[in-house]
Amino acid sequence: LAALAWAAWENAVIAPGQAAPAPPARDDAAIRALIDKYRVQAHYLAHRCFLDEDGVLEAARRITAMPTALIHGRLDLVCRARNALRLHRALPGSRLRLVDGAGHSPFEPAMAAALIGALEHFAVHGDFSHWRTD
Known part of the structure; x- marks a missing residue:
């Protein structure tokens, strides 16, 4: 299942050099929760998190106080x-x-x-x- 593979990848890169956390449960509710989580993540990533890279840096330059x-x-x-x-x-x-x-x-x-x-x-x-x- 793609959601389990994504979770395994995420756990592998989130804390390099440390033991990976236990794999997610494989019951229906846990898998549905992973699918929901990664559906939202995929949507944001497909849209570059709805951020214009240069716009974020330009806005940061205006924050002075x-x-x-x-x-x-x-x-x-x-x-x-x-x-x-x-x-x-x-x-x-x-x-x-x-x-x-x-x-x-x-x-x-x-x-x-x-x-x-x-x-x-x-x-x-x-x-x-x-x-x-x-």
Whole structure:
């Protein structure tokens, strides 16, 4: 079934270098849920997520007063780190942290720690201007 193959691919690339999560259940309800999930994903991907690439970067350039931290897994094979770097360059005042050893999932320990660290910094300082990105 295509949905199971897509799930296997997604699990393989979401956290490179880590053990893949357990395969999805094969009961009818679980398979229907996967089909629904991937139908929506396919629709968005077929339409380039309804985003104009240059339009997103142009809009980012106009955001000047919003504290922004970009946290991206260095090993992310789903959304490549080079795109986070492009957004960072277009977004005035943004701070970018590429998380070593992390892929796409925010639930990987290194990503979760980076997200929590950024939020804790923001809670104390109200911005990211002195947030460590290394």
